[in-house]
Amino acid sequence: MIWTLLRVLGHEYARPVRRTVALMTTTAVAEGLSCALLAPVLRELFGSTPEHAWPWLITFGAAFTVYAALRYLGDLSGFRVGSALLRGMYHRLGDHLARLPLGWYGAGRVGEVSVLAGRGVLDAMSVIAHLLAPFVSACVTPLTIVVVMLGFDWRMGAAALVAVPIVAAVRIGTGRSSAAQDAEREERDHEATARVVEILQAQPVLRAGGRTTERFRLLDDSLREVERASRRSTLSALPGAVGLSLTVQAAFTALLVLGVHLALDGHLGVAELLTILVLAARCADPLLSLTDIGGRLRGARSVLTRLDAVLRTEPLPVAAAPVRPDRHDLAFDSVVFRHGDRTVIDHASLSVPEGQRLAIVGPSGAGKSTLLRLLARFHDVDGGAVRMGGVDVRAIDPEDLMARIAIVFQDVYLFDGTIEENVRLGRPGAGEAEVRAAASAAGLDEVIERLPGGWAASVGEGGALLSGGERQRVSLARALLKDAPVVLLDEVTSALDPVNEAAVHDGVERLMAGRTVVMVAHRMRTVRRADRVVFLDGGRVVEEGGHEELLRRGGRYAEFWNIATAPAEPVERARRH
Structure with missing residues (x-):
């Protein structure tokens, strides 16, 4: 989706987004690395000299402060870039539409462009302001934590690494299933809207023909289709949401069982075990948030895809060396x-x-x-x-x-x-x-x-x-x-x-x-x-x-x-x- 967003923005407007994504990625990595400092803190607390934990606590606090500052800067950059690019996106879309052949504009095209130029551009730019940071965090922070786990204990890290493709497969499968249902619901929404407009425009004809009841029945049928499509969309998303939650919980439980087993056999210290479990729990939060973020991203991706299709339409060719006619036959x-x-x-x-x-x-x-x-x-x-x-x-x-x-x-x-x-x-x-x-x-x-x-x-x-x-x-x-x-x-x-x-x-x-x-x-x-x-x-x-x-x-x-x-x-x- 990020690549589609960058393509839609074009080279001129994509540069600030790349900087913002880089800052958000650095923030997510810093969050994962700061959690690694829990290990020495817990080791000292459970050791014979708990007072030695103070330097590590200060270090942990400093690391968290750095993360908080980066998070603030990343979120602020997202809001500023999203707001600034809103105008730029309108300019890019307007400049491109002005270069398309006028024959490209039909009744359907005009309606499509009016929706994209209105709510569509706002939805696309809201991705940068509201969805980009949590999406990057949900993807990068767990991967960073897995790398940290590998540093503490390769067996625990390997177990967490095995869970990564499983979670990813469940998430991708859920997204694909829901995307198909979302497309159907969007189509039904458009049909129902068209029926409403049709009925409003055709009131004189309908009343003169005494057929208003029939036409309203058509609208009712269309609205029922919207209801059915919405129900199917909700039901199709439910197994994925439950499946993702169960997969994350199962992975956490497996890590807990493996950690306890290693600790009882003396292969893993109590401090390291607690650190890994805290890290695993910290992994779960952003992964579970993907269910909510995913639904909003699908809607934004749909808008971006339509914007991309319009912007990739070949404009009217312009001669490299234009000729000015000197007469008008x-x-x-x-x-x-x-x-x-x-x-x-x-x-x-x-x-x-x-x-x-x-x-x-x-x-x-x-x-x-x-x-x-x-x-x-x-x-x-x-x-x-x-x-x-x-x-x-x-x-x-x-x-x-x-x-x-x-x-x-x-x-x-x-x-x-x-x-x-x-x-x-x-x-x-x-x-x-x-x-x-x-x-x-x-x-x-x-x-x-x-x-x-x-x-x-x-x-x-x-x-x-x-x-x-x-x-x-x-x-x-x-x-x-x-x-x-x-x-x-x-x-x-x-x-x-x-x-x-x-x-x-x-x-x-x-x-x-x-x-x-x-x-x-x-x-x-x-x-x-x-x-x-x-x-x-x-x-x-x-x-x-x-x-x-x-x-x-x-x-x-x-x-x-x-x-x-x-x-x-x-x-x-x-x-x-």
């Missing part, structure tokens, strides 16, 4: 992109001259939005190349690439802050006049006027306090403020009411003016504003040309256009037939 050159076993983009080739607009049209699942994400390098292609200004986007520094692109998606996420703070994300250093101009161009100024607080109005988490149209206007203002030469639009009006749609359309027109634009069009009237149209199906470019040209051809695009622009009644009648 776009091109897909025989691009292939796979998601799992499915080929999403299949040898697609197309180009967008600088300053022109390309509309991508096609049925759902054709790969339209994926093309936008490949342009922004949310993913790297599996074949071919995506180019900007003739330069492969993989050869452009990621920060430079994103500085050249403004993206407006259909689903807008706003940070929990004010409207102005969210708009300024487009260009944090922009002046107040520039921010106000971008808001006005996006039609956001009229929203600000009617909101309590105006620019200082809070948008809520994810923009929950704003309507969909209002969130989209904030997103457009942000893109306008960025003033990037390339604009990517994933149909931003498909879910808006007519008033907001008209306002957003005006903002989009201002955003596209004079820029290289690639837009995914779900509503066909958007296509009319494009210089060229690409019809995509099954990840392949089926047709390409101007809007009027494609209509004259009477191919897939014309068929798609006729269906999309047909009156509602004929379409419904055609569907019924």
Whole structure:
């Protein structure tokens, strides 16, 4: 576990932990060695001159003082290092997450990272502050005491040495058995949490359908599974805890019997026998504490394993010598992109001259939005190349690439802050006049006027306090403020009411003016504003040309256009037939 912790912390942050572990190990060795001074103390006390025990008692007291000082320094170092590394760990995790491909983030990933970045990092760092010292003591102090026993009497030391692998085997077996049950319980906990969130989010649907009882029954079933998993976890840990306790007690009893036998035969003095028994009893305490420490360590190890998996995820490759494109035309050159076993983009080739607009049209699942994400390098292609200004986007520094692109998606996420703070994300250093101009161009100024607080109005988490149209206007203002030469639009009006749609359309027109634009069009009237149209199906470019040209051809695009622009009644009648 310590190696996993050091790997998670990385070279920069692992160095203080190594020093702390070394100090704690020295403390544990000092504890075992100080106990060895009991032998001369007891020898003098049971001898003919008990007053000669005073020098040894003073020496023992000095040794114990050294141990106490080391223990204080070790514990203090653990607390300080744990607290200091908490911030460092957040920085390391944040820096790594910032370098991962944006395509790595899915709904499940976001939930996982939010848990790790919250409670997970705290649990991992608590290992250093609260668990490291007792764990090191439980492992090192008994081994030191066994070495001391060998120095007093090789037979007693050998007997104690035989017990070491037995205790270790029982402890490891218990840990493995409990780890499997802990994993199952954690999985059941996640399922139950997901059910709770699902029920909270689906209340309108459940109540409208009159199926709340059924859905709560599903939650009850999930909670019962949590109860069963918790019971199995407890029962699986019980034999190990009892077994470890019995093993330690049996080893102590065996040492007692052997020591008495050697003492009665005259091979071992009474003082040495008492010292060895005290040492054996001192061994038992840290070994028995492994039962409690083990359960807490398993939880911490689980968190560390997940953190390690995230930190070992390969980040987005950065070219050793990045190239800066001097123009902003776009091109897909025989691009292939796979998601799992499915080929999403299949040898697609197309180009967008600088300053022109390309509309991508096609049925759902054709790969339209994926093309936008490949342009922004949310993913790297599996074949071919995506180019900007003739330069492969993989050869452009990621920060430079994103500085050249403004993206407006259909689903807008706003940070929990004010409207102005969210708009300024487009260009944090922009002046107040520039921010106000971008808001006005996006039609956001009229929203600000009617909101309590105006620019200082809070948008809520994810923009929950704003309507969909209002969130989209904030997103457009942000893109306008960025003033990037390339604009990517994933149909931003498909879910808006007519008033907001008209306002957003005006903002989009201002955003596209004079820029290289690639837009995914779900509503066909958007296509009319494009210089060229690409019809995509099954990840392949089926047709390409101007809007009027494609209509004259009477191919897939014309068929798609006729269906999309047909009156509602004929379409419904055609569907019924």
